[in-house]
Amino acid sequence: MRAAAAAGRFALQRCGACGRAQYPPRAFCTACLSDNVEWEVLAFAPGTLLARCRLHHSNALRFRPALPLDLGLVRLDAGPVAVCFLAGVPAIGAGVTVRARLDVAGHPVLDAAA
Amino acid sequence: MARGYDDIVVVVPTTEPYVRRSEHGAAWFIARVLGAMLRRSGLAKDAIDGLCLSSLTLAPDTAVAFTQHAGLSPRFLEWLPMGGASGVVALRRAARAVQAGDAEIVACIAGDTANATSFTDLIENFSSFSRDAVYPYGAGGPNASFALITDAYMRGFGATRADFGRLCVAQRANARRNPLALLREPLTLEAYLAARPIAEPLHLFDCVMPCAGAEGFLVMRRARAEALGLRGVRLLGAIERHNAYADDPVQMRGGWAIDREALWAQAGVAPDAINLVQVYDDYPVIAFMQLEDLGFCGKGGAAAFVRDRDLTVAGDFPVNTGGGQLSAGQAGAAGGYLGLVEAVRQLAGEAAGRAVPDARHALVSGFGMINYDRGLCTAACVLAAP
Numbered sequence: 364m365r366a367a368a369a370a371g372r373f374a375l376q377r378c379g380a381c382g383r384a385q386y387p388p389r390a391f392c393t394a395c396l397s398d399n400v401e402w403e404v405l406a407f408a409p410g411t412l413l414a415r416c417r418l419h420h421s422n423a424l425r426f427r428p429a430l431p432l433d434l435g436l437v438r439l440d441a442g443p444v445a446v447c448f449l450a451g452v453p454a455i456g457a458g459v460t461v462r463a464r465l466d467v468a469g470h471p472v473l474d475a476a477a
Numbered sequence: 478m479a480r481g482y483d484d485i486v487v488v489v490p491t492t493e494p495y496v497r498r499s500e501h502g503a504a505w506f507i508a509r510v511l512g513a514m515l516r517r518s519g520l521a522k523d524a525i526d527g528l529c530l531s532s533l534t535l536a537p538d539t540a541v542a543f544t545q546h547a548g549l550s551p552r553f554l555e556w557l558p559m560g561g562a563s564g565v566v567a568l569r570r571a572a573r574a575v576q577a578g579d580a581e582i583v584a585c586i587a588g589d590t591a592n593a594t595s596f597t598d599l600i601e602n603f604s605s606f607s608r609d610a611v612y613p614y615g616a617g618g619p620n621a622s623f624a625l626i627t628d629a630y631m632r633g634f635g636a637t638r639a640d641f642g643r644l645c646v647a648q649r650a651n652a653r654r655n656p657l658a659l660l661r662e663p664l665t666l667e668a669y670l671a672a673r674p675i676a677e678p679l680h681l682f683d684c685v686m687p688c689a690g691a692e693g694f695l696v697m698r699r700a701r702a703e704a705l706g707l708r709g710v711r712l713l714g715a716i717e718r719h720n721a722y723a724d725d726p727v728q729m730r731g732g733w734a735i736d737r738e739a740l741w742a743q744a745g746v747a748p749d750a751i752n753l754v755q756v757y758d759d760y761p762v763i764a765f766m767q768l769e770d771l772g773f774c775g776k777g778g779a780a781a782f783v784r785d786r787d788l789t790v791a792g793d794f795p796v797n798t799g800g801g802q803l804s805a806g807q808a809g810a811a812g813g814y815l816g817l818v819e820a821v822r823q824l825a826g827e828a829a830g831r832a833v834p835d836a837r838h839a840l841v842s843g844f845g846m847i848n849y850d851r852g853l854c855t856a857a858c859v860l861a862a863p
């Protein structure tokens with residue numbers, strides 16, 4: 364997921380045995396427990412915005428200059444739900460596009476935009 | 478139906494007073510409660526042959542290490558890292574152990590410390606999913622997760638900030654009668670609504686204050702309690718469930734909704750027999766869900782339910798009679814014991830200054846562990862006065 368995010372692509376886990384997509388990544392399929400989980404590398408993932416919040420407080424110093432931060436809970440069309448940074452103000456229930464990148468700490472993160 | 482709990486009772490509800498910060502480690506707080514329970518019960522330490530322990534800040538130690546720290550040699554030992562569900566689950570485990578003869582007297586304790594970095598350390602490595610897929614999004618911790626859940630709930634059911642505020646204000650009124658609560662200054666609905674935003678839609682008074690402290694109780698047979706001269710509060714029923722409704726896209730209900738019929742059937746009473754309710758209240762929205770999912774009102778009906786009732790100890794539906802975590806503070810895993818210890822005090826006639834009149838039955842509910850986007854552990858029990 365990290366390598367894909369470095370290239371601006373979203374690597375979503377999908378079970379090679381039953382086809383179930385899952386997020387966050389894990390070592391085996393949540394549905395059938397097969398360890399034959401594969402990475403589906405996408406330019407972006409379509410989804411629907413379920414809920415949003417605006418963070419005014421962070422427990423880590425590195426985020427404080429960026430406050431307030433808008434976060435969203437997105438139901439990916441592929442099935443799983445992902446916490447994402449929100450760009451702009453997509454409406455609840457609206458379609459969004461989820462893209463991956465590496466943050467300044469080198470961690471893969473997701474951005475959702477209308 | 479699961480077998481009942483016969484004559485199992487809970488005695489010596491005990492709190493090590495909460496403090497905002499402490500130089501003591503979690504084991505110190507746990508040992509303080511253990512010592513106080515021994516003094517109150519008149520039991521020798523060797524009489525404790527079972528232990529259920531919960532703590533979020535005892536690492537690298539667990540319940541195993543604590544036995545050596547405290548010189549205990551139990552034949553029944555549980556380490557329950559279940560956060561807000563720890564208290565009810567500990568009671569459930571302890572009751573079955575005593576019933577089965579695996580232990581005679583089980584000490585159930587949760588305790589945590591708090592210092593400048595304990596809370597932020599906890600959030601950063603709370604779980605692998607939250608480390609990978611929540612923490613990098615601003616390190617908001619549980620505030621961020623519950624802000625999303627609260628937003629979905631408000632939109633889904635039309636609940637307003639003022640609805641949540643009524644619960645918070647009533648709990649603060651209860652806390653003003655509880656010398657153990659850390660937050661006892663008056664709170665009005667106007668002040669609640671005017672508070673600064675933390676993680677919108679959550680504002681200051683929707684969020685618990687992390688602190689240090691510990692809670693505990695002893696579980697034994699009623700005959701043993703009577704021989705010790707202790708008034709034992711009876712356990713009528715108990716449920717737990719983990720990772721319920723995994724396919725719900727947002728948490729709008731918890732495992733209580735699956736198991737409530739089993740709970741009321743095992744307890745042999747209906748919701749209208751309950752004189753006081755202790756719901757887990759790290760955020761008001763989850764308190765609302767417990768009222769709904771345990772059958773006090775319909776799904777989405779908690780806002781109207783709360784609007785129509787007086788939730789103070791003198792009211793027609795007393796909730797979180799000691800002030801709850803929102804006013805008492807959240808001492809880590811002890812937050813998962815707070816409501817249970819308070820309910821036992823109420824039913825045993827030990828809630829001086831805030832006693833619910835003629836309290837016969839109490840419901841206690843627990844909720845714990847935001848592993849990723851929702852809390853995974855739910856539990857509840859029904860208790861009866863001696």
Ligand SMILES: [Zn+2]
Pocket residue numbers: 378379380381382383392393394395396397
């Ligand atoms: Zn599978």
